[in-house]
Amino acid sequence: MMSKSNEKKVAVFMDRDGTINEEVGYLSRINQLAFIPEAPEAIRLINASGLLAVVITNQSGIARGYFDESFVESVHTRMNALLAKAGAQIDRFYYCPHHPTEGEAPYQKACDCRKPAPGLLRQAADDLDIDLSRSYLIGDTAKDLEAARSVGAKGILVRTGYGSEVESSDAAYTADHLLDAVKWVLRDLCL
Numbered sequence: 001m002m003s004k005s006n007e008k009k010v011a012v013f014m015d016r017d018g019t020i021n022e023e024v025g026y027l028s029r030i031n032q033l034a035f036i037p038e039a040p041e042a043i044r045l046i047n048a049s050g051l052l053a054v055v056i057t058n059q060s061g062i063a064r065g066y067f068d069e070s071f072v073e074s075v076h077t078r079m080n081a082l083l084a085k086a087g088a089q090i091d092r093f094y095y096c097p098h099h100p101t102e103g104e105a106p107y108q109k110a111c112d113c114r115k116p117a118p119g120l121l122r123q124a125a126d127d128l129d130i131d132l133s134r135s136y137l138i139g140d141t142a143k144d145l146e147a148a149r150s151v152g153a154k155g156i157l158v159r160t161g162y163g164s165e166v167e168s169s170d171a172a173y174t175a176d177h178l179l180d181a182v183k184w185v186l187r188d189l190c191l
Contacts, residue, residue, distance in 0.1 A: 008131035012046045012185055013121065013153070015139030016057035016095075018161015019178055021079070023140070026061040028071070030078060036160050038179035040086035045182050049191050052091045052128060056120045056137065056147070059095045063103030072097075092128060094120040115139075116146035121153070136172075136188075138181045139163075145170040154188070156181045 017023050020043070022034045046053040059072050076093040083089050096113040112119035125132050137148035140161035145168055148155030154172040157163055158181055168174075172188075175181035 008129050008134075009052055010189070011052040011054045011124065011128065011130045011135040012182065013054050013056045013124070013135060013137040013148075014043075014178065015115075015137075015141070015144050015161075016055050016093075018140040018163065019138060019144075019158055020055070023161040026064075026066045027075065028061060028067045030075065033075060033078060033082075035082065036177060038177045040083055040088050042177075042179040042182040043083055043090065044086055044088035045179070045186065047088055049186055049189075051185075051189075051191075052130065053089065054124050054128070054130075055090050055093045055095075056115065056124065057093070057095045058115050058143075059097055060099040060102065060114070062097035063099035063107035065103060069097055092124060094124055096120060116143040116150060118147060118150040121147060121151045125151075136185050138175070138178060138185075140166070142166055142168055142170070156184065 014020055020039045024032045043053050061067050062069055072095055080089050097107050098109055098111045098114050100110045133152040135153045137144055137153050138156045140158050140163035145155035157168055157171040157174045158177055160177050173184045
């Protein structure tokens with residue numbers, strides 16, 4: 001999908017907790033990290049297709065004092081190390097450490113990077129030369145779908161994590177899990 005050098009790239013943006021890895025509330029210990037079973041294969045398919053695999057995640061546990069930014073970065077390093085064993089990788093991780101009402105400065109604040117706000121998606125588009133209007137965002141909450149809509153991307157709801165509790169007509173597709181969602185994306189793109 002990244003054929004011409006002047007053509008912008010297409011990304012599959014993914015929420016992290018409840019979409020790629022099991023939802024545990026606030027993942028605050030590395031031993032809590034466990035992939036949803038189909039996730040490594042889904043990410044491998046994204047990589048093999050030539051699309052970008054990008055994580056966009058709210059991590060308000062930083063604002064709340066449950067963990068710090070270095071812990072989030074260590075989780076992301078660990079995720080890619082585990083994914084490598086399945087022949088997969090996340091191309092880039094983006095996270096929002098803020099919360100509008102919880103925590104202390106500098107993390108307690110209204111921001112443009114906390115989903116459903118589009119800040120992280122726009123940052124990724126700038127950094128990685130992504131065409132948001134041709135991209136997808138897969139997640140397990142209404143916030144994920146709203147974030148996708150705000151930038152003109154297609155939002156896909158997965159029924160993992162909190163997704164089993166979400167009713168939304170905003171989703172371009174509702175999937176059982178990440179692998180189902182990625183297979184739909186590849187069909188939608190005719191890849």
